[in-house]
Amino acid sequence: MSQADFLFELGTEELPPKSLMALSRALESSITGQLKELGLEHGQVIPYATPRRLAVIIEALEVQQADRHESRRGPSVKAPEKAVEGFARSCKVTLDDLAIVDTEKGQYYQFECQIKGSKTLDLLADVIDVALANLPIAKRMRWGASRNEFVRPVQWFILSLGNELVDTQLFDLSNSHSSRGHRFHSQGQITIDSPSSYAQQLRNQGHVVVSFDERKTMIRTQISEQAKALNATAVIDEKLLDEVTGLVEWPVCLTGRFDEAFLKVPAQALISSMKEHQKYFHFVDDKGDILPLFLTVSNIISKDANRVIAGNERVIRPRLADAVFFFETDKKTTLESRNEALGKVVFQAELGTVLDKTRRVSQLASRIARLIGADSALAARAGALSKADLNTDMVLEFSDLQGLMGHVYALSDGEDVTVAAALEQHYWPKFAGDCLPQSSIASAVAIADRLDTLVGLFGIGQPPTGSKDPYALRRATVGLLRIIIEQDLELDLAALLQASYALHEDLPSPLAKVQPQLLNFIFDRLRAHYEDQKVSVDIYLAVMENKSNSPLDFDRRVQAVSQFLKLDAAPALIASNKRVSNILSKNGNGDSSFDAALLLEAAEITLADSLEKIKQSNLAVITHGNYHDALQALAQLAGPLDQFFSDIMVMTDDDALKNNRLALLSELQTELGRVADISLLAH
Structure with a gap:
């Protein structure tokens, strides 16, 4: 069947840079999905995205549907x-x-x-209409007198198959082969000869690099080259790199300087000011200290680059001066004195103010500190000051500095260094893979802060629902679990939830409802945590059958079961245990305990002796949480149990023998399930 290359380009006013790639991916996905539904085969799909265009090229698209x-x-x-x-x-x-x-x-x-199959040319207009209508646009806008709506005003479009244009209109515009190049470096309109020449023509005639990934690579390379020339290291934030890639069609990197006097401000404040307001990258020396340098990505090739750099230096100076002013002003007031003002800041209408929250966190952190062997007084102090920096000018201007500025200002106030560090670290981890709090004091505050939020919101009947999680409770829970497990903190969540609940006043939902609901929610998050670690879901489910309220204990069981599955004897023991479960579920557990005197056959005597020895050896092992050794010992039952089923008829006509053998299997099942229900494991 005949084939031709497909081209769609939608030209607009400057698109929102943070949404550019999401729009591009959605457009590509919708077009290719519809073509598949129409039964049209094609070759490679190449998406393009710049600030002023979204485009898709599809190679070797069939020109007609099959009959x-x-x-x-x-x-x-x-x-x-x-x-x-x-x-x-x-x-x-x-x-x-x-x-x-x-x-x-x-x-x-x-x-x-x-x-008879339709011509592809006759189908493409509807395909594009659907694709544009389904783009993930939060808020559409209108322009001029038209009632058309899109994320930004549309200026032109090309929709062609081979060199033939689709007979259609979009946004009251007519289809043509004309595109537009760079806003400043291009000379007039560009007639696209064919889809295959599209990207090269825009580069050569329009001074536009249409490939997002290519522009991103160009920027990264230029940044690295300039850093090398300055004998510095450029810190490339990937989100910022994506954003500036979405702002330019022909990237040119330029490096400027700022006054070293600004370096007295905490580095993160300078970085936030440069990144958030100006989209600048920063540089550090070989010790990791920030240098008085910045890099901006320009969208033009200037005849006098120094003038562009000087202009950016003039712009950044007042921004950094503001940061210095905020910093110096904030230091005139202690963190502790800022706490009272938090009484006017609502945390949540039914849960009181931020000051109420800090008081609860302080008390709960003190309790947790005692449980994990930390200084309870320091934990209480850190909890009491944990949100004080929210009232500082620096955090009000740069919200991402919360915690960090608390750390800096606490040191300035003469607070204990561990307390000061906890004000920053109790927010850790902020995202997947982020570092954990570095002291037991910070961990105590971090756990208390998360538990207070969880208990409060579940207590007023506002748990996450579906995709809605306005207080990021799922993320908070994963952070809570990581802190407890990775720092080996032996904590009973049920007891902590009860303690946290007692610190809230008049929660509408009773503890009897909130506690089990929250425990289920937390351990459900643990399932997602293990899935991310590629731990089989059947291991999680097996441990859930015999879990305590300690996440650390749960994790030890999971790790032990994971190692157990690597043993040669594991498959046989799992299969036999499933057989035991099936027999007992159908016939009951027999007598309350088996009588050794009624064991007649060698196979059942051997199994009983092996079971008794393992029960005695595992008694202390399991008490100390050494589940790995316990499962290793249980693996020794695989042979005797297999021989038992080979030689022994459990369901004999003699009721005394039958009930005794069922009782033996019941005791064996209990012992096998003390770490996890291994009958649920795949083998």
């Missing part, structure tokens, strides 16, 4: 005549055109026809 045979089953030949006539009308034929076919249920009318 297809359609068959529709109608009513029975015994059906009323009107029903048959109605079916014929729906098929746009007469009764004589219907066939009669034999089926298992009798004879039925059937309509069959050969449908």
Whole structure:
């Protein structure tokens, strides 16, 4: 079948840079998905995205659908005549055109026809209409007198198959082969000769690099080259790199300087000021200290680059001066004195103010500190000051500095260094893979802060629902679990939830409802945590059957079961345990305990002896949480249990023997399930 290259380009005013790639991916996905539904095969798909255009090229797209045979089953030949006539009308034929076919249920009318495939050129307009309508645009805008809506005003478009244009209009614009290049470096409109020449023509004639990834690589390379020339290291934030890539069509990197006097401000404040307001990258020396340098990505090739640099230096100076002013002003007031103002800041309408929250966190952190062997007084102090920096000018201007500025200002106030560090670190981890708090004091505050939020919101009946999680409780829970597990903190969550609940006043939901609901929510997050670590879900489910309220204990069991599955004896023991479970579920557990005197056969005596030895050896091992050794010992039961099933008839006619053997299997099942229900494991 004939093929041709497809091109769609939508030219607009400058698109939002943070949304650019999401729009591009959605456009590509929708177009290719629809082509698949239409049965149109094609070759490589190449998406393009710049500030002023979204484009897709599809190589070797079939120019026509294949013919297809359609068959529709109608009513029975015994059906009323009107029903048959109605079916014929729906098929746009007469009764004589219907066939009669034999089926298992009798004879039925059937309509069959050969449908000629449509030309692809005739289908593309609808494909693009659907794709544009389904783009993830939070807020559409109108322009001029038109009632058309899009994320930004549309200026032109190209929709072609090969060199043939699709006969359609978009946003009241006519289709053509004309594109536009760089806003400043291009000379007039550019006539695109073919889809295959699109990217090269825009580069050569329009001074536009249409590939997002290519522009991103160009920027990264230029940054590295300039850093090397300055004997510095450029810190490339990937989100910032994506954003500036979405702001330029022909990237040119320029490096400027700022006054070293600004370096007395905490580095992160300078970085936030440069990154958030100016989209600048920063540099550090070989010790990791920030240098008085910045890099900006320009969208033009200037005849005098120094003038552009000087202009950026003039712009950044007042920004950094503001940071210095905020910093110096904030230091005139202690953190502790800022706490009272938090009493006017609502944390959540039903849960009180931020000051109320800090008081609860302080008390709970003190309790947790005692449980993990930390200084409870320091933990209480850190909890009490944990949100004080929210009232500082620096954090009000740069919200991402919360915690960090608390750390800096606490040191300035003469607070204990561990307390000061905890003000920053209790927010850790902020995202997947982020570092954990570095002291037990910070960990205590971090756990208390998260538990307070969880208990409060569940207590007022506002748990996360579906995709809605306005307080990021899922992320907070994963952070809570990581701190407890990775720092080996032996904590009973049920007890902590009860303590946190007691610190809240008049929660509408009772503790009896909140506690189990929250425990289930937290341990469900643990399932997602293990899935990210590629731990099989059946391991998680096996441990859930015998879990305590300690995440650390749960993790030890998971790790032990994971190691157990690597043993040669594991598959046989799992299979036999499933057999034991099936027998007991159908026949009960027999006597309350087995009687050794009734064990007659060698296989059952051997199994009973092996079980007794392992029960004694595992008693202390499991008490100390050494589940790895316990499962290693249980693996020794695989042989005796296999021999037991080979030689022994459990369901004998002698009720005494039968009940005794069932009791033996019941004790064995109990022992096998003390770490996890291994019958749930795949083998």
